[in-house]
Amino acid sequence: MSTSQGVNVLRYSALAAGLAYGVYHQSSLNSHARRAEADREYARKAALIEQAKAEWKKKTTPQQSQTQTSGVISDPADNRFDLEAYLKAKLGE
Template sequence: MASTQGVNVLRYSALVAGLFYGVFHQSSLNSQTKRTEIEHEYARKERLIEQAKAEWKKKTTPQEPKTQTSGLITDPEDPKFDLEAFLQAKAAESQ
């Protein structure tokens, strides 16, 4: 009879140890998954910030005036635009 009690104690001890190990292992897997998700979200936000910075830089940097190879400014919105020089260049192109 004493040996059956010892076997039962051993069985239930193994069962309880297995349950504790399972809970601990599941907890570590969940925390690892959460940590990975947080890292992915952080990397996504970093990419978005870098894209926003690049777009802002592109938007705020002054653009080069539109010029041809001769140095003629063809953009009428440019303060250095010379209508007479532009018309002479167009007349020369058409001839």
């Protein structure tokens, strides 16, 4: 009878260890899932902020300065500004 008692102690010890490991592992999986969800939510909000910034910039920047008759760009800050064409247009006026 003492052998079966030792086996029962071993069985219940293994069961308790398995349950403890299961609880620990499930907790680990849940925390990883919560962290991943928080990261996805942060990325979504960051993308929305970037989109809003782009829309605001598009809304608030002035339209390209062009003379209405000749189509010459008169804004020197524009990278397509052509000084020669601008001066010719001004001389023609």
